Amino acid sequence: MPDPVIVDRVTKRFAGHTAVDSLSLSVPSGIIYGLLGPNGAGKTTTLRMIMDIYEPDSGSVRLFDTVAGGRDHSARIGYLPEERGLYQKMRVLDVLVFLAEAKGVSRRAAREKALEWLEKLGLSDWRLRKVSDLSKGMQQKVAFISTVLHDPELCIFDEPFSGLDPVNSQVLRDTVLDYRRRGKTVLFSTHIMEHAEKLCDRLCIIARGKKLIDGSLAEVKRTHGGQHVIVGFNGSQGSAQQIFADKKLVAKIQDFGQQAELELAPGADPQLILKGLVDSGARLAHFELASPSLHKIFVDLVGPEAATAAATGGGSNGGDARA
Amino acid sequence: MHKVWAIIRREFVERVRTKWFWISAVLGPVLFAGIIVFQIVQSLGGAVRNIAVVDSSSAGLGQRVVEALEASGSFRATLVPSHAGVMDSLKDVVESKRLNGFLIVTNDLVETGRAEYQASNLGMQTIETLQRTLGRLVVKERLEQKGVNPTVVDWAQIRIALDQKKISRGKTVAENAAQSFFTAYMMAILLFMAILLYGVNVMSSVLEEKTNRIIEVLVSSVRPFQLMLGKILGAGSVSFFQFVIWGVSARVLLSLRGPIARALGADPASVQLTLPHIPLTTLAVFIAFFLGGFLLYSAMFAAVGAMSSNEQEARQAQQPVTYLLMISYLSILGLTNDPSSTFARTLSLIPFTTPIATPVRWTAGSMPTWELVASLVILAVGIVAVTWVAARIYRVGILMTGKRPNLKELMRWVRA
Numbered sequence: 001m002p003d004p005v006i007v008d009r010v011t012k013r014f015a016g017h018t019a020v021d022s023l024s025l026s027v028p029s030g031i032i033y034g035l036l037g038p039n040g041a042g043k044t045t046t047l048r049m050i051m052d053i054y055e056p057d058s059g060s061v062r063l064f065d066t067v068a069g070g071r072d073h074s075a076r077i078g079y080l081p082e083e084r085g086l087y088q089k090m091r092v093l094d095v096l097v098f099l100a101e102a103k104g105v106s107r108r109a110a111r112e113k114a115l116e117w118l119e120k121l122g123l124s125d126w127r128l129r130k131v132s133d134l135s136k137g138m139q140q141k142v143a144f145i146s147t148v149l150h151d152p153e154l155c156i157f158d159e160p161f162s163g164l165d166p167v168n169s170q171v172l173r174d175t176v177l178d179y180r181r182r183g184k185t186v187l188f189s190t191h192i193m194e195h196a197e198k199l200c201d202r203l204c205i206i207a208r209g210k211k212l213i214d215g216s217l218a219e220v221k222r223t224h225g226g227q228h229v230i231v232g233f234n235g236s237q238g239s240a241q242q243i244f245a246d247k248k249l250v251a252k253i254q255d256f257g258q259q260a261e262l263e264l265a266p267g268a269d270p271q272l273i274l275k276g277l278v279d280s281g282a283r284l285a286h287f288e289l290a291s292p293s294l295h296k297i298f299v300d301l302v303g304p305e306a307a308t309a310a311a312t313g314g315g316s317n318g319g320d321a322r323a
Numbered sequence: 324m325h326k327v328w329a330i331i332r333r334e335f336v337e338r339v340r341t342k343w344f345w346i347s348a349v350l351g352p353v354l355f356a357g358i359i360v361f362q363i364v365q366s367l368g369g370a371v372r373n374i375a376v377v378d379s380s381s382a383g384l385g386q387r388v389v390e391a392l393e394a395s396g397s398f399r400a401t402l403v404p405s406h407a408g409v410m411d412s413l414k415d416v417v418e419s420k421r422l423n424g425f426l427i428v429t430n431d432l433v434e435t436g437r438a439e440y441q442a443s444n445l446g447m448q449t450i451e452t453l454q455r456t457l458g459r460l461v462v463k464e465r466l467e468q469k470g471v472n473p474t475v476v477d478w479a480q481i482r483i484a485l486d487q488k489k490i491s492r493g494k495t496v497a498e499n500a501a502q503s504f505f506t507a508y509m510m511a512i513l514l515f516m517a518i519l520l521y522g523v524n525v526m527s528s529v530l531e532e533k534t535n536r537i538i539e540v541l542v543s544s545v546r547p548f549q550l551m552l553g554k555i556l557g558a559g560s561v562s563f564f565q566f567v568i569w570g571v572s573a574r575v576l577l578s579l580r581g582p583i584a585r586a587l588g589a590d591p592a593s594v595q596l597t598l599p600h601i602p603l604t605t606l607a608v609f610i611a612f613f614l615g616g617f618l619l620y621s622a623m624f625a626a627v628g629a630m631s632s633n634e635q636e637a638r639q640a641q642q643p644v645t646y647l648l649m650i651s652y653l654s655i656l657g658l659t660n661d662p663s664s665t666f667a668r669t670l671s672l673i674p675f676t677t678p679i680a681t682p683v684r685w686t687a688g689s690m691p692t693w694e695l696v697a698s699l700v701i702l703a704v705g706i707v708a709v710t711w712v713a714a715r716i717y718r719v720g721i722l723m724t725g726k727r728p729n730l731k732e733l734m735r736w737v738r739a
Binding site for chain 2: 048051052053054070071074077079080081083084085086087088089090094098099101102103104107146
C-alpha cells in the first residue's frame with residue numbers, strides 16, 4: 001500500500017518570501033510522524049498545502065494515492081489547525097454536528113458520535129450550553145473532538161500541544177498512541193522536541209522552508225551526531241570543566257549545570273572521560289552512554305538562534321496568508 | 324451538495340434562534356395591527372361631531388345651517404343665539420370636552436361665503452364635510468334669493484362619485500393612483516431594507532468565522548465557494564422566512580379587521596382599510612428581484628467581510644457597497660413620480676440599481692414586458708460576474724490576517 005501522504009517537491013511563495021522550498025516528505029501508514037522545525041520554518045504552510053487550503057506554486061501532494069487534495073478526503077482526515085476556533089454562540093453539540101457534516105458525515109451519525117465523545121471527555125452536561133460558556137480548556141477538548149469525531153484514518157495536528165494544560169496534553173498523547181495502535185496515521189507538527197522524541201516513529205526537521213533531515217527516530221539519531229555521554233553531578237563538580245575542555249575527548253558540550261550532554265570527539269573512549277572525571281574529584285550522580293537527544297540534533301541542525309526562537313515561541317506563524 | 328446544505332441549515336437555524344429575528348418578526352405584525360386600530364379609531368372619531376352654531380345673522384340663517392348639518396348625518400348641531408361673551412363660554416364648553424367645536428354664522432356666509440369654525444380638533448374629514456354642507460346650503464340660499472324654486476335647487480345638486488381605475492399593461496385594474504404609488508413605495512423600502520439588513524448579516528457571519536479562526540477547519544473540508552454560497556443562501560432563506568411571517572400575519576390581521584372593528588365599537592363596513600390589490604405577476608416580480616438583488620449584494624458583502632479582519636474595518640469597507648444600494652433608495656421618489664422617465668429606465672438597466680428600480684416601475688405600471696426581461700437578464704449577468712469576483716476575493720481574504728488589502732492587492736487576488 002502506498003503511503004497515505006506523499007509530498008513531492010512542493011514550493012509555496014508568499015509576497016516577499018519563500019515559505020516552503022521544494023519540500024518532499026512521505027508519511028507511511030500506521031505511524032506517528034513529526035514535522036519539526038522552529039517557528040516560521042514552514043510547518044503550517046506545509047500542512048495547509050496537504051489539506052488543500054493552499055495550492056502549492058509548484059510540486060504536488062498525493063493523499064491516499066490520489067491527486068485529490070485534503071478537502072476531497074475530508075471524511076477520512078481529521079485536521080486540527082494551530083488556531084482552534086469554534087462558533088462562540090452555538091451550542092456545543094450543534095457545533096460538533098455541523099463540523100462533522102461539513103466533512104461529509106451524516107447528521108445522525110455525527111450526533112451519535114458527538115454524544116459519545118462528549119461523554120468520554122466528561123463534557124456531557126455541557127452539550128446544550130453555548131461554546132462561550134465553556135472554559136478555554138473545555139473549548140480545546142471540543143475542538144479536539146471535532147477533529148477525531150468521524151474516526152479519521154489520517155490525523156493532521158498543527159502544534160497540538162500548544163496551549164494545553166498537562167491533563168489535556170496527556171489526553172491528547174493517549175489518543176495519538178491509541179490511534180497508532182489501531183493502525184491509523186498521525187502527522188503532527190511541533191517545535192517542542194520533547195514531545196516529538198516521546199511520540200514520533202518518524203520525523204522530518206525543516207527550517208526556512210527546506211528539509212534538513214528525515215527518517216525514523218533511530219535513523220536520525222544514528223546518522224546525526226556520534227556517541228554521546230550524559231553526565232550528572234551530585235554536588236561538587238571538581239575540575240570536570242578541564243576534562244570537558246579537552247578537544248581530544250569532547251567535540252561539543254551542552255552544559256545544563258547539574259547535568260551535561262557531551263558529544264564525543266571521533267575515536268574518543270568514554271572510559272577515559274569517566275576516569276578523568278573521577279580523578280578530577282567530581283561527585284557523579286550518573287554517567288550514561290547515550291544517543292544524542294532530539295533537542296541536541298535539532299539545535300545542531302537549525303542553529304542556536306533559530307532554536308532559541310523556537311523555545312521562546314516567537315516568530316510569525318500564519319501571519320501572512322496571501323495565496 | 325450535502326456540505327452546502329449543512330452550511331445553509333446552520334446559517335438559518337442559528338439566525339432564527341437569535342432574539343433579534345423574533346423581535347423583528349413580531350414588530351412587523353404589531354405595527355400593522357397598530358395601523359388597523361388607528362384607522363378604525365379614526366373612523367370612529369369622525370362619526371358624529373357635537374357642535375354649536377352661533378347665529379349672528381339677521382334672517383334666521385343659523386337655524387337652516389343647523390338643519391343642514393343634522394341632515395348630513397355627521398353632526399349633532401345646537402343653535403346658540405349670539406350675545407356678548409358667548410364665544411368665551413363656548414370655549415369653556417369645548418375645553419371641558421362636552422362640545423367638539425362651534426361654528427359662527429353671519430350674513431357673510433351667503434354674501435361672501437365666509438364662516439368661522441373653532442374646535443379642539445380640526446380633523447380633515449370634519450372640515451371637508453362642514454365645507455361641503457355649508458357650500459350646498461349657500462348655493463341653495465343664493466339661488467332662492469334669485470327666485471329659483473327650492474325643489475329645483477335640491478334636484479340640481481348632485482354628488483359626483485368618481486370611480487378611479489388604473490390601466491396597467493392594457494388591462495383595467497381596480498386600483499387608484501394613491502394605492503399604486505403606495506404599493507410601489509412600500510416595495511422599494513422593503514427591498515432596500517431587506518437587502519441591506521441581510522446582506523450585512525452575511526458580512527458579519529463571514530467576519531465571525533474569520534475572527535474566531537474556525538475558517539481554517541471549514542475550508543479544509545468545504546470549498547470556499549461552497550461556503551460562501553451556503554452562507555448567502557442561508558441568510559437569504561432567513562429573510563424570506565421573515566417576509567413569509569409578515570405576509571401571513573398581515574393577511575390574518577386583515578381578515579380579522581371586522582371583529583377588531585366591532586370590538587372597538589365601530590361599524591365594520593365603515594373600515595376602509597384593504598391591502599392594495601397586488602396581482603400575482605407583481606408579486607412574482609417582487610420576489611424575483613428581491614432574490615436577485617439579495618444574491619448580488621450579499622456576494623459583495625461576503626467579499627467585504629472576507630477582506631476585513633475586524634468590525635471597524637468591515638464597517639468602513641462596506642461603505643462603497645452601501646452607497647451603491649443607496650443610489651436606488653434615494654431615487655425611489657423620482658421613480659414613483661415618473662416611472663417611465665429616462666432616469667427610471669436607466670436605473671432599471673444597471674445591475675446594481677435594477678433590484679429596486681424595476682419592481683417599482685413595474686408596480687407603478689408603465690413598464691413594457693421586454694424591458695422587464697432585459698432587466699432580469701442584466702441582473703442575472705451581474706450576479707454571475709459579481710459572484711465570480713467576490714468568490715475570488717473571498718477565497719484569498721478568509722485566510723488573510725493583518726492589514727486590509729488596498730485596491731491594487733484586491734485586483735491581484737481577483738486575477739490570481
